[in-house]
Amino acid sequence: MNATDPARIVLVGAGGMGGAWLRVLSAHPQVQVVGVVDLDLDRARDLARSAGTGAPVARTIPEFDGGADAIVNATVPQAHLEVSVAALERGMAVLCEKPAAPTIAEAIRMAAAAQVHGRLLMVSQSRRYGPGVAAFAEAIRAHQGGSPGLLVSEFFRAPRFGGFRERMRHVLLVDMAIHAFDTARLLTGADPVAVYCDESNQDWSWFDHDASASAIFEFPGSARYLYTGSWIAEGAETSWNARWRSVGAGSTIRWDGEAQVTVHTGAGEGTDEGEAVPVPPAAEGIEGALEVFLSALASGQTPLGEVRENIASLAMVEAAVRSARTRQRVEIADVLTDGLAVALRTEDDEARAAVLAAWSTDDGAPVFGTRTIAGQR
CATH class of the missing domain: 3.40.50.720 (NAD(P)-binding Rossmann-like Domain)
Structure with a gap:
C-alpha cells in the first residue's frame, strides 16, 4: 500500500x-x-x-x-x-x-x-515525548555536548490508587520508575553499566511494600544518573515527569518536568534564575x-x-529491583x-x-x- x-x-x-x-x-x-x-x-x-x-x-x-x-x-x-x-x-x-x-x-x-x-x-x-523533554534534551546537547556528567531526577507524588498497586512489591520501581529510567537513557544518549538501589517504606505508608526508592546508575566513564522517588510524598509534589537537573562542565540545566527549562552557567548562587529555554509545542504522551x-x-x-x-x-528496572533485594551493586x-x-x-x-x-x-x-x-x- x-x-x-x-x-x-x-x-x-x-x-x-x-x-x-x-x-x-x-x-x-x-x-x-x-x-x-x-x-x-x-x-x-x-x-x-x-x-x-x-x-x-x-x-x-x-x-x-x-x-x-x-x-x-x-x-x-x-x-x-x-x-x-x-x-x-x-x-x-x-x-x-x-x-x-x-x-x-x-x-x-x-x-x-x-x-x-x-x-x-x-x-x-x-513520557519520553513532549515539548519539555525535547527542549531539555536540546539544551543538554547545546551546553553540555549531549553528555551530562551528573543527571538527577526527583519524583514525589502521593496517589491513592487502591487496588493492586497498593499490594505490589517494588511498586515504584516496576510501575513508574521505568519512565524516568527511559528518559535518562534518552538524555544521556547512552546505556547504563551498573546500579545500586535501595527501597524503603515509611511508617505512614498506605502501600503494603516499599513505595520509596533511590538508585545510582553508573554510565560509561564517570557519568552518573541519580534517581530518587516516592509514592507517599504528600505536599510539594513534582510533575508526573519528575523534576530534573543535568550537570556538566560550566553549566547546570534544570527542567521542572513540564514546560520550564533553564540554563545556569558559571558559579551563580542559589538565587540564580538562569536563562529560560524556549519550549515549542509538540505532541506528547x-x-x-x-x-x-x-x-x-x-x-x-x-x-x-x-x-x-x-x-x-x-x-534498568530489573537491575534496580535485583539490587534492592540483594543490597548489592x-x-x-x-x-x-x-x-x-x-x-x-x-x-x-x-x-x-x-x-x-x-x-x-x-x-x-x-x-x-x-x-x-x-x-x-
Missing part, C-alpha cells in the same frame, strides 16, 4: 488504557481503526460503539479476519508477548504499551519475533508515541522505542545475559530460537542484532 494511505490499526485491549488509545487513534487523520480485540466481546463492542468507529470486534488476533497494517497492544503486560507475537506472525507491526513485557526474557523473545517476521515492534514509552510510530511505518526508519532499543530501559550486562539465557530456554519456535542464539558476543554480553527493520507496511 502507499505510504500516504491511512494506517489500518487494530486496538487490542478494551480496558481503561485501551479507551484512551481508541480516542487518540479515532481522532488521527492518518489512522483507520479497523478492529477492536478483547477477550470480553461485550466490552470490545461497547468501546467501539462509544468511540463511534463501527469497527468489527474479535476475541483474539487469530480470530480477527480483517486486513490491518498494525495493532496497538493495550493489554495487560502479562499478555504482551502472546498478543504481539500473534500480530507479528500475521504481518502486522506492533505499538505496545509499556512495559514491553513483565520480564527481560519475554521482551527479548518479542524482539526476536520482530526480527524473524521483519516487522516493527515499538514500545510506547509515552501517547499522541507523541503514535506520531513516531506512524512516521516509522511510512518511512521504514527505526524509531526510538523500537523493542531492541527499549530493552535497556526494562533492564548489579551490572546491567548480567541482567541482560540472564534474560537471554531464560529466553533461549523458553522459546519453542525454531526460527526465533536461532535469532536468540545469535544474540551474544565473545565476552558473553548479549547484543540484539541489527536495528534495521524492513517491510513495515
Whole structure:
C-alpha cells in the first residue's frame, strides 16, 4: 500500500488504557481503526460503539479476519508477548504499551519475533515525548555536548490508587520508575553499566511494600544518573515527569518536568534564575508515541522505542529491583545475559530460537542484532 494511505490499526485491549488509545487513534487523520480485540466481546463492542468507529470486534488476533497494517497492544503486560507475537506472525507491526513485557526474557523473545517476521515492534514509552523533554534534551546537547556528567531526577507524588498497586512489591520501581529510567537513557544518549538501589517504606505508608526508592546508575566513564522517588510524598509534589537537573562542565540545566527549562552557567548562587529555554509545542504522551510510530511505518526508519532499543530501559528496572533485594551493586550486562539465557530456554519456535542464539558476543554480553527493520507496511 502507499505510504500516504491511512494506517489500518487494530486496538487490542478494551480496558481503561485501551479507551484512551481508541480516542487518540479515532481522532488521527492518518489512522483507520479497523478492529477492536478483547477477550470480553461485550466490552470490545461497547468501546467501539462509544468511540463511534463501527469497527468489527474479535476475541483474539487469530480470530480477527480483517486486513490491518498494525495493532496497538493495550493489554495487560502479562499478555504482551502472546498478543504481539500473534500480530507479528500475521504481518502486522506492533505499538505496545509499556512495559514491553513483565520480564527481560519475554521482551527479548518479542524482539526476536520482530526480527524473524521483519516487522516493527515499538514500545510506547509515552513520557519520553513532549515539548519539555525535547527542549531539555536540546539544551543538554547545546551546553553540555549531549553528555551530562551528573543527571538527577526527583519524583514525589502521593496517589491513592487502591487496588493492586497498593499490594505490589517494588511498586515504584516496576510501575513508574521505568519512565524516568527511559528518559535518562534518552538524555544521556547512552546505556547504563551498573546500579545500586535501595527501597524503603515509611511508617505512614498506605502501600503494603516499599513505595520509596533511590538508585545510582553508573554510565560509561564517570557519568552518573541519580534517581530518587516516592509514592507517599504528600505536599510539594513534582510533575508526573519528575523534576530534573543535568550537570556538566560550566553549566547546570534544570527542567521542572513540564514546560520550564533553564540554563545556569558559571558559579551563580542559589538565587540564580538562569536563562529560560524556549519550549515549542509538540505532541506528547501517547499522541507523541503514535506520531513516531506512524512516521516509522511510512518511512521504514527505526524509531526510538523500537523493542531492541527499549530493552535497556526494562533492564534498568530489573537491575534496580535485583539490587534492592540483594543490597548489592548489579551490572546491567548480567541482567541482560540472564534474560537471554531464560529466553533461549523458553522459546519453542525454531526460527526465533536461532535469532536468540545469535544474540551474544565473545565476552558473553548479549547484543540484539541489527536495528534495521524492513517491510513495515
